[in-house]
Amino acid sequence: DTGVSQNPRHKITKRGQNVTFRCDPISEHNRLYWYRQTLGQGPEFLTYFQNEAQLEKSRLLSDRFSAERPKGSFSTLEIQRTEQGDSAMYLCASSPGRQQETQYFGPGTRLLVL
Amino acid sequence: AQTVTQSQPEMSVQEAETVTLSCTYDTSESDYYLFWYKQPPSRQMILVIRQEAYKQQNATENRFSVNFQKAAKSFSLKISDSQLGDAAMYFCAYRSAYAGGTSYGKLTFGQGTILTVHP
Numbered sequence: 001d002t003g004v005s006q007n008p009r010h011k012i013t014k015r016g017q018n019v020t021f022r023c024d025p026i027s028e029h030n031r032l033y034w035y036r037q038t039l040g041q042g043p044e045f046l047t048y049f050q051n052e053a054q055l056e057k058s059r060l061l062s063d064r065f066s067a068e069r070p071k072g073s074f075s076t077l078e079i080q081r082t083e084q085g086d087s088a089m090y091l092c093a094s095s096p097g098r099q100q101e102t103q104y105f106g107p108g109t110r111l112l113v114l
Numbered sequence: 115a116q117t118v119t120q121s122q123p124e125m126s127v128q129e130a131e132t133v134t135l136s137c138t139y140d141t142s143e144s145d146y147y148l149f150w151y152k153q154p155p156s157r158q159m160i161l162v163i164r165q166e167a168y169k170q171q172n173a174t175e176n177r178f179s180v181n182f183q184k185a186a187k188s189f190s191l192k193i194s195d196s197q198l199g200d201a202a203m204y205f206c207a208y209r210s211a212y213a214g215g216t217s218y219g220k221l222t223f224g225q226g227t228i229l230t231v232h233p
Contacts, residue, residue, distance in 0.1 A: 004158075031219065042118075042205050042223030043159075056219065091159070093221075102149075103221060105159040 002026075004106035006092050012112045013082055020078045021109045025094030032075050033103060034067055035091040036060065043091055049075060050097065082113045116141045118208050120224035127196045128232050134181075135191045135227050137206030145211040148182065148189045149221070154202040162204070165189065167211070193229075201231045 005024045013019050025032050030051055035043035046065070047057045051072035061067075064082075069075040079086055089108040095101040117140045127133035139148070150162040165173045165182050172180050177197075181190045193200055206224040 033220065035221075040226070042207075042226050043221070045220040045222070048219050050219075058220075102161055102164060104161075105151075107158040 004092055004094050004104055006090075006106040006109050008109060009107060010110050010112075012114065014114050015082060015084060017082055018078065018080045019082060019111065020076055021090055021092075021111075022074060022076050023092030023094075023106060024074045025092070026104055028096070029094035029104075030072075030097030031095045031101070031103075032069055033093040033095075034075070034077055035093065037089040037091055037108070038087075046077075046090075079111075082111075084113045087111055087113045116143075116146075116208050116210070116222050118206055118222050118224040120204075120206055120227050122227045123225070124228045124230070126230040126232060127193070129196055129198060131196055132192060132194045133196055133229065135193075135204050135206075135229065137189045137191070137224055139187050139189065139206070139208050141187070141208065141210075143210055143212060147209045147211060148180075149207040149209070150178070150180070150189075150191045151205045151207060151223075152200075152202045153205065153226075159205070163191065196231050198231050198233060201229055203228050 007022045033048040034046040037043040049069040064080045067077045089110050091108045092106045093103040095103045119138050146167045148165045151159045152162050153159045163175045177194045179192045203226045205226045207221040
């Protein structure tokens with residue numbers, strides 16, 4: 001069990017550029033979650049997957065955001081036409097998919113949009 | 115929609131002393147899970163303790179224990195014998211237990227409490 005990993009750990013981009021983040025969940029975890037955390041605040045839910053199916057999307061996930069989990073393993077989160085308001089920590093978490101589940105978090109990707 | 119409120123932005127404690135972090139939540143559901151997560155500076159979030167709403171007994175994990183008051187919708191965390199390594203941001207979080215519900219699966223977090231431990 002190597003834990004949830006996320007890449008890159010840091011990303012600086014210019015406004016208007018596209019960025020993509022990757023999350024590798026704990027092996028055999030069926031569920032994968034994306035959250036966004038701004039400085040000094042608690043994480044806010046963005047979306048989650050059960051295997052490769054995206055089951056829920058938050059209203060925070062505008063049409064500039066897209067997430068995929070093509071083979072039910074790793075996931076990507078893409079932000080198109082980035083805005084300064086997108087600057088945040090993007091957290092990924094995974095869980096086994098059982099009823100009494102605990103979500104295990106990755107280290108996050110910190111995005112800064114200039 | 116469920117909400118979680120942590121009314122203490124910052125708390126401090128002396129090493130070896132006890133501190134209690136407060137959390138209240140609002141929900142119309144009767145079955146759910148509550149969590150305390152710890153996020154050290156520049157490090158990833160880790161689970162401290164969890165509580166199932168259907169269990170009356172308060173959860174404990176070594177030096178960490180909770181006071182779960184379902185009727186009052188209160189879920190406080192007590193840290194005994196505080197250690198320097200306990201310094202972190204602590205988040206209270208809620209998750210629905212109803213499969214298929216609109217909030218099932220996702221965690222709803224409070225704003226967090228920064229805990230400082232003084233040597």
